[in-house]
Amino acid sequence: MPTRFFDHGSAIPAPQDASVNVARDLPLVESNKLRRVLLRSELLKKAKILEGFAYATPERNRLIGTPGHEATIAYIESIIKSYPSYYTMYKQPFEMPLGTGANLTNNDVEMEAFAVGIAPAGDVTGQLVYVPNLGCETKDFAAVTKGSIILVGRGVCKSAIKDALGSTAGAVGMLVYNNVEGNLDGYSLQKITTSEGAYVPAGGISKADGEALVARVQAGETIVAHISTTTKVTTTYNVVAETIGGDHDNVIFMSGHSDSVAAGPGVNDNGSGTISLLEVAIQLTAFSVNNAVRFAWWSAEEEGLLGAEYYVTEAPQTELDKIRLMLDFDMMASPNYAYQVYDGDGSAFGESGPAGSGEAEHEFERYFVQDAGLNFTTIEFDGRSDYGPFLAAGVATGGIACGAEGIKTVEEAAMFGGQAGVAYDVCYHSACDNASNVNVGAWIQMTKAIAHMTATFARSFDLLPPKSEQVKAKRMAYAKKMSDKATGALWGV
Incomplete structure (x- = not known):
């Protein structure tokens, strides 16, 4: 339409x-x-x-x-x-990929995670690489290696930027952790597309789980993450009316x-x-x-x-x-x-x-x-x-x-x-x-x-x-x- x-x-x-x-x-x-x-x-x-x-x-x-x-x-x-x-009224449709499910393991230990909307569905495995400074600039991804999964905090810029920059640097997936208490159920990348690059599958985790993983990675521990996510595309509507x-x-x-x-x-x-x-x-x-x-x-x-x-x-x-x-x-x-x-x-x-x-x-x-x-x-x-x-x-x-x-x-x-x-x-x-x-x-x-x-x-x-x-x-x-x-x-x- x-x-x-x-x-x-x-x-x-x-x-x-x-x-x-x-x-x-x-x-x-x-x-x-x-x-x-x-x-x-x-x-x-x-x-x-x-x-x-x-x-x-x-x-x-x-x-x-x-x-x-x-x-x-x-x-x-x-x-x-x-x-x-x-009033004259119309509904303006647009499509959006929604996250419907996520499974996450770190070194084979299960953790609670939620699929991040707009990110593609996928099943990826890679070593966790922590991205500093909230991952809003290309230089933050200097340590990212091909086939890795980035671990980055929510905040400052939209998660779409973080995901795309990670993808461009070679990552195959992203874990984004909350910047406030609570999980990230219903969260999304927040941009349908971005010029920074293509998107990779993403999972959202709690602030506590994210900070614990950051501490382990910064202490030198090797963590292999596995993310499996599912999505569905839904059509939703803006409702607009004018006198x-x-x-x-x-x-x-x-x-x-x-x-x-x-x-x-x-x-x-x-x-x-x-x-x-x-x-x-x-x-x-x-x-x-x-x-x-x-x-x-x-x-x-x-x-x-x-x-x-x-x-x-x-x-x-x-x-x-x-x-x-x-x-x-x-x-x-x-x-x-x-x-x-x-x-x-x-x-x-x-x-x-x-x-x-x-x-x-x-x-x-x-x-x-x-x-x-x-x-x-x-x-x-x-x-x-x-x-x-x-x-x-x-x-x-x-x-x-x-x-x-x-x-x-x-x-x-x-x-x-x-x-x-x-x-x-x-x-x-x-x-x-x-x-x-x-x-x-x-x-x-x-x-x-x-x-x-x-x-x-x-x-x-x-x-x-x-x-x-x-x-x-x-x-x-x-x-x-x-x-x-x-x-x-x-x-x-």
């Missing part, structure tokens, strides 16, 4: 006049009116629905390629399709990811963002818009932002140029929350986004303080979630979050309540991330912030730099700067 975009003049038929007139007869959207119709009860009801999708399956998760995630996609689709006079009304050459783009990790239902990560966007999309249908509003629910974020990456890769530059601002929402309901705003202007962490990113940050901050009477804190604009590929492409981006595995500080506890010294979400990427793992008070506030930004930019882009050749040139220069850097070291691990 070919990729489609919202070109109302070609790829997707123009809306019928009757549909346009329906939207025109509605009152123009206003932030306070959109916010006030959002209900906690609807958020919680939908949280139970997503939890039910997970718990109705043997996997008890919403990982891509599972019935739980397929049910999630169908649910989103069914809601958007119930507003045929307001029929509004200027389609000037788009406000609101997004979040629909999938979970293998460990659990993923109700906070990122059922919460999925549901917040659905609620805003539903309530927006009572209003007209000046600028088109596009919603996207990305697939395979947990495998390396792959759905968003695929969308950006497939989109022609003319399509990306229509996006005045892309905002992403991942983890809106963390139990030990903080209201976090991405540092779009670079004033806190030094890495600013393309023109418009700073203005998005400032409007989030203004909203929290002046409209909602809430504190906020600023977090690094590091491309960790689905805004990353858009950021790298020179699109103005921004977003908010409630916090993941990071630890809440004493200062943040004073600002937001909760417990200092405890993770924002103690159930991050684990089985207990279910419908009980949400702070509904924080969730409704974050959903209202999403509604505010939707309404504000659906009315006008006056807060952003004017759409001009100069601004476009700045965006393109930003994208070139990103491509000239070590891309893997920037976006996700």
Whole structure:
């Protein structure tokens, strides 16, 4: 199936006049009116629905390629399709190899391992060679010999880079060990292809097992590893919807990811963002818009932002140029929350986004303080979630979050309540991330912030730099700067 975009003049038929007139007869959207119709009860009801999708399956998760995630996609689709006079919708398919099983022995001793998605299936044997410095540069592989299996830590760059560089150096397989506690079930190389080389079979192991193997190799022990992995190719989908009304050459783009990790239902990560966007999309249908509003629910974020990456890769530059601002929402309901705003202007962490990113940050901050009477804190604009590929492409981006595995500080506890010294979400990427793992008070506030930004930019882009050749040139220069850097070291691990 070919990729489609919202070109109302070609790829997707123009809306019928009757549909346009329906939207025109509605009152123009206003932030306070959109916010006030959002209900906690609807958020919680939908949280139970997503939890039910997970718990109705043997996997008890919403990982891509599972019935739980397929049910999630169908649910989103069914809601958007119930507003045929307001939204145009399509599903964007893409294929992804998923790991289905792995067996690992080291000197004939069995160890727990998981197949790494995107890496090919295979059955390989070789001497373990430790790769220092996390294996993000060619020089790190100087000790790799032909027929060996590399042992490398997760982090800094995507595992695809490590695997491909190892393959180019002569390795026949890779063991990647976690950089946090827990296994690597459901992990992937995080890039479909890479210019560094072809991929070899890969297994993922725990941090403790990896560090123990590193110590043995560095002590001079010869370890012969045997990795046997199986995979399956699945087709998964981004769900993209756009208002029929509004200027389609000037788009406000609101997004979040629909999938979970293998460990659990993923109700906070990122059922919460999925549901917040659905609620805003539903309530927006009572209003007209000046600028088109596009919603996207990305697939395979947990495998390396792959759905968003695929969308950006497939989109022609003319399509990306229509996006005045892309905002992403991942983890809106963390139990030990903080209201976090991405540092779009670079004033806190030094890495600013393309023109418009700073203005998005400032409007989030203004909203929290002046409209909602809430504190906020600023977090690094590091491309960790689905805004990353858009950021790298020179699109103005921004977003908010409630916090993941990071630890809440004493200062943040004073600002937001909760417990200092405890993770924002103690159930991050684990089985207990279910419908009980949400702070509904924080969730409704974050959903209202999403509604505010939707309404504000659906009315006008006056807060952003004017759409001009100069601004476009700045965006393109930003994208070139990103491509000239070590891309893997920037976006996700």
